Amino acid sequence: MKLTRRQSIGTALLGGGALTLPGTAEAARKPAPDWKRGFDNQRIADLGNGSFLNPLISGDRADPAILKDGADYYMTFSSFDSYPGLTIWHSRDLVNWQPRKAALNKNIGSVWAVSLEKHDGRYFLYIPVKAKPNSIFVIWADHIDGPWSDPIDLGLHSHIDPCHAVGEDGSRWLFLSGGDRIRLSADGLSTVGKVEHVYDPWRYPDDWDVEGFSPEGPKIHRHGEWFYMITAVGGTAGPPTGHMVIAARSRSIHGPWEQYPRNPLVRTTSVDEKWWSRGHASLVEAPDGSWWSVYHGFENGFWTLGRQTLLDPIEWTKDGWFRMKGGDLSQPIRKPKGGTALPHGQPLSDDFSKPLELGRKWNFFKPAPDESRRQRVEDGALVLKASGIAPSDSSPLLLIAGDQAYQFECDIEIAPGGVAGLLLFYDEKLYAGLGFDEKRFVTHQYGIERGRPANPHGRRMKMRVTNNRHIVSFHTSGDGGQSWKRFDRGMEVSGYHHNVRGGFLMLRPGLYSAGEGEAKFRDFKFRAL
Template sequence: MDRRDSLKFLAGAGFAAGLGLPSLPLRAQGSRASSSLDPYAEMRWGRGFEGQRRADLGDGTFLNPVFAGDHPDPSILKDGEDYYVTFSSFDAYPGLVIWHSRDLVNWRPVTAALRTPIGSVWAPELVKHDGRYFLYIPARFPDKRSIYVIHAERIEGPWSEPIDLDLPSHIDPGHAVGEDGERYLFLSGGDRVKLSRDGLATAGPVEHVYDPWRYPENWVVETFAPEGPKILKRGDWFYMVTAVGGTAGPPTGHMVIMARSRSIHGPWESDPNNPIVRTRSETEKWWSRGHATIVEGPEERWWMIYHGYENGYWTLGRQALLEPIEWTADGWVRPLGGDLSRPLRKPRELGAQPHGAPLSDDFSANRFGIQWAFYDPAPDEMARVRYGDRTLHLRGKGTSPSDCAPVTCICGDQSYRIEAAVEVDPGAEAGLLLFYNRRLYAGLGFGDDGLVMHRYGLQWPRGAIPGQRQTGAAGPVRALRLRLTNQRNILTIHTSADEGSSWQKFDVQMEVSGYHHNVAYDFLSLRPALYAAGGGEARFRDFTYTAL
């Protein structure tokens, strides 16, 4: 699918309304760029929109990740023959994008369920109970923490406003229904709370019900951190799948453990082969594998979906991985995928299926929620946005990328290029970034002070940029086309004053492999971003994304 077809697709697909996407032909498979320094350089991925990597190889097999780029803490729901999944969205709003699949490999966005900012969203739980859909959402503002619930009659929404469950000391809820028909949320640290029958309030105090299995003292991990409990009922047993070992830190830290009980009230016995999933060496393809949910897939085969960091690419965040499992004769789960560096047979073959969504945007329709999201927005952030004449009009805010709530999107390619035409009013500054958080970003903007380079989360106006050759006109800059190329964590910037007919390379190139959680916390990824700071307005046209 070329870029023009992608944009035609967007115009008719109902993104802003949160509708399902029509079927489209699979783009031809391609191979990744190779590097003698990369032990996995010869791996092949399928290709989707704009050459973005996808798991489906088009030959009945798939190669992880099933969700490239930052898709952590997956919560998956089987609903008849349909599967839905959502992920932590942290500081991005609109957030909690829900995805749909029939084969567990190819996924399409349905809607962004959370519209009202309640803080940074961690490890939600998507469930269906008595014909109604629920999302249980841990969220953190600097001065408030709790778990909230939203609900809907249809997965497409509309979803309700958040309801505060007043659980300030826990994260990572896992919904369960006991043998008595009562509803519970299992919580981090081995705790649990009973829910009201409608699932919209707690119905008792938090209680400690489970002491998780602990790894040997000499293992190299981040910290114990028992979290992400997921409850599954199969046969006469309740199974609890939990993450321990810390989320990032050393590549060998995060892991998946399992326990079971014949009653929702315990006692819980640990799997004698814990951990059932673990990265054992930093030479493996996927690091810090954990936070799993078990689901019955097509043809009565069972699967586990969890997240992991890609070897050498902490900057892409935690990506979603799919692994086949089997049930043993004594009633435990055993994974079958190894280190997930090689293709696996797909759960179900449905022929050519679309996956993901194009990232190029001609700004003819509002794609906030499905593609774009504000970083750490105020409740009224969308008031800054206006569409018209295939242009995104973005009113300035704050003084720099650190405090202006940049507009970001998630991508999953090791190398890619973004471009956009940018105009600014007097008093405004705008540009393109690779943005991790308010403390760490890189890119180029312009405005009253001419060009402004961003590196390490710091700003250098023209004339103060170390080592920069002073080329081009001095004084204010009002319009440029900008191009950022991220080639395996090397950022190169080009500018064009004639709408892309000719390009000038910016004098400073940047190495950004350290722009990630282990350096700057926040559990995020390095993302393409648009920003507008200061007074006045910035205008963005013809945003293009190309996987390299």
């Protein structure tokens, strides 16, 4: 029998066993229930019945770095070109999470997979950045909410994805991409000696559909008599079957490292699965003593949402290894017991009655050092000074929305010579949206400015954007929202994602102010559909 390309993916081996083919009885799955809903009708993982449904945290929460600190859990994610960045999230039960404060305020470049650690009572973030040149920085704080130190450049220009580890002899190390490591000073704020190669990662079969070898994202965990090194290979994006999780172990931080005999531990094996490109895993112990893995993946059909954080139960096996138990993560999973459930997430709506929550909720894209001075809140309005001439050079203010469909609206008032509007923004070269000056609308599509029909509302109007599973529509109102008129331009944005544009970002709702003067934004309302 000749298999289709989709079926051939299923003939690979995972964990020593043959995979079922899509379409067979063994592969049939019952439909997953819908998510429970939280603030602004946003989906949340906790189903309220002792189970949860992935994603753990929706939207672009890539490269999760998790820290267990007594009864508290802290996690942060790659924040790329958004600042303030590296928002710290907090949980007490591993399932429900709240954002706290951003740790990084100075723009040092595009922030990739970090390491969040606590050592001798002090918190550390080791931060790889894509800049000119690339490097790895460290910041530290004596409290998880800061204040965090200024970034210290460690001068590591050829590696990404650092992981802090402490050896059995008390030595401190950064493990790096490619199976390398470098020693850290006793205070963790500088390096000692040179980078050394200590591990050759396991390689997958040549006929697997992957993006590239790309060994990265090492995570070191000490459990019992062993140090475990968990690594991502196969490339972060590209084919949905590329990214995967492998493991090795050693009795010493200095090696030698023994490969897990049933690598990989996790891999998407069919494009029919709910979660694609699963990888970049860490281990963590729950309040009840059970063990779990957090990693990221793309939601089937929604590359535009970026890599979302997933939670997978694990079990330790008699031979001293571990395995993932969650399968393809399309179905509910029993929650760990114990801990206290915090209200999950945060409202994305904003009445601008108090200072902007920069970092916690709103972020500037590629901001200048003084970008935050552009904004202030007064009299129930966000006042945003104009910058640039279009979204591409205006450093828009953005949110992370993790639902497949949502709607947001805002009352917008511009000054003479100003232009402002609402956006679905990937980066400065790929965005969609609608703006206006006092005489004309401006349509943003494919990252360029297109049609400019007449604006009948003048310098103030309400504007609404609906993103219904990549089908985008716009509505405007000149009477404060009593009546709405559909704008005569619809869009389809499923291609606004990394595999088209690069950058590892997501399509984010936001607002911008360009041209001259200041724009006032009032009563920003968000609702997932």
